[in-house]
Amino acid sequence: MKSAARMKSMVTVNRKRIFLCILLCLSLTYFFYVKSLICFPKVPTATPWGAPIVWEGAYDSEEENRLHQKQRTVVGLSVFAINQYLESYLADFLVSANIYFMPNLSCVFYILTDRPDDVPDIELRPGVSKVILQVPKRGRWQDISMLRMRDLLELVLPRAVEKVDYLFCMDVDQIFTSNYGPEALGELVAQLHSGYYLSNKEDFTYERDPRSAAYIPPGKGQFYYHAAVFGGTPSRLFNLTSSCLKGILRDKEHNIEAVWHDESHLNRYFALEKLPQKVLSPEYCWDNRLWLKFHKLVWAKKLYSKLRV
Structure with missing residues (x-):
């Protein structure tokens, strides 16, 4: 006992x-x-060229919604679901986007895939439609990532220019967790990378090989942007994707591959053009492996050993 x-x-x-x-x-x-x-000295609320950096609580969400509802703003959301990324991530992405992405506005979801018959049939809220676009099969995951610039340029933007006022381009291995609203809209929008937003500039993983079209010279660039989220008006995105694709293809001709593929070319475009017009805080694309943080969109569990083969 x-x-x-x-x-x-x-x-x-x-x-x-x-x-x-x-x-x-x-x-x-x-x-x-x-x-x-x-x-918080390292990440200000505005860029040196005057673009706002959007943080939760720094805007009036009701006023933003009223403004864009009055203007009848339509927002596009493009997502790539290639190979096994479709079965691993697409359903969760679409279900969460249907709830949280621009919940008070009309939206068009552009789903780019090499397996259109396997796209899950998600019931969408009123005012949201989807367009399924077939893309070519590509063997290397690096080419899938880089050549999405071509798919955006040739498949999405010609359709989006007639249908939407703004378009976001996102990776599929993410999940929306709270309202991702019209405060994020702008002519050209970039996403601060959650892994680097408190880092020194010297630690940014820019492309440093001068032979690459993605090369950023030392001393250039203010922020490190994440290619998992970028957006803007169709005309601005036409210029961005055209420039990135041109650099990617030039590198391919010279048997060069930038260190972070399309993300390196995206950072080059933003760094040297002193763009974008709006920057999203890491809350808009958060890595859950870091510390506790309020967020609107989080990385899903990365299955690289399974998917990057």
């Missing part, structure tokens, strides 16, 4: 210790999160 009572007492003590450890971890996480918000 004494042994059983002692065992029960030890279990109770261990539970209390585990609870206190969890509580301590959460408290420290919250402390460093709040501290990062207060002590």
Whole structure:
């Protein structure tokens, strides 16, 4: 009996210790999160060229919605679901986008895939339609990533220019978690990479090989942008995708491949043109492997060993 009572007492003590450890971890996480918000010199609320950097709480969401509803703004969302990315990620992406992406506006979802018959039949909210576009099969995941600039230029933008006022281009391995609203809209919109937004410029993974069309000279560039999210008006995106595709194809002719593929070319375009007109905080594309953070869109679990073969 004494042994059983002692065992029960030890279990109770261990539970209390585990609870206190969890509580301590959460408290420290919250402390460093709040501290990062207060002590935040490295990421301002505007770029040196005057473009706003959009953070939660820095805008009036009701006013943004009223403005764009009055203008009857239509927003496009393009997503690539190639090979096994379709079965691994597309359903979750579409279900969450249907709930949280521009929830008070009309939208068109452009789904680019090499397997159109396998696109899940998701019931969309009123005011949202989808367009399924077939793209060529490409063997290397690097080519799938880079040549999406060609697919956007040749397949999406000619259709979008007649249908939408703004278009976002996103990776499929992400999940919307809260309202991703019209405060994110702009002529040309870029996404701060959640892994680099507190890093020194010297640590940015720009392409540094001068032979590449994605080359960014030392001293150039203010931010590191994530190619998982970018957007703007169709005309602005035409210029962006044309420039990136031109650089990608030039590199291919010289048997060169930029260190981060299309993302390297995207950063080159933004860095040297002193663009974009609006920048989204990491809240709009957050890596959940980092610390606790409010977010609107998060990375899904990366299955690179399965998908990048």
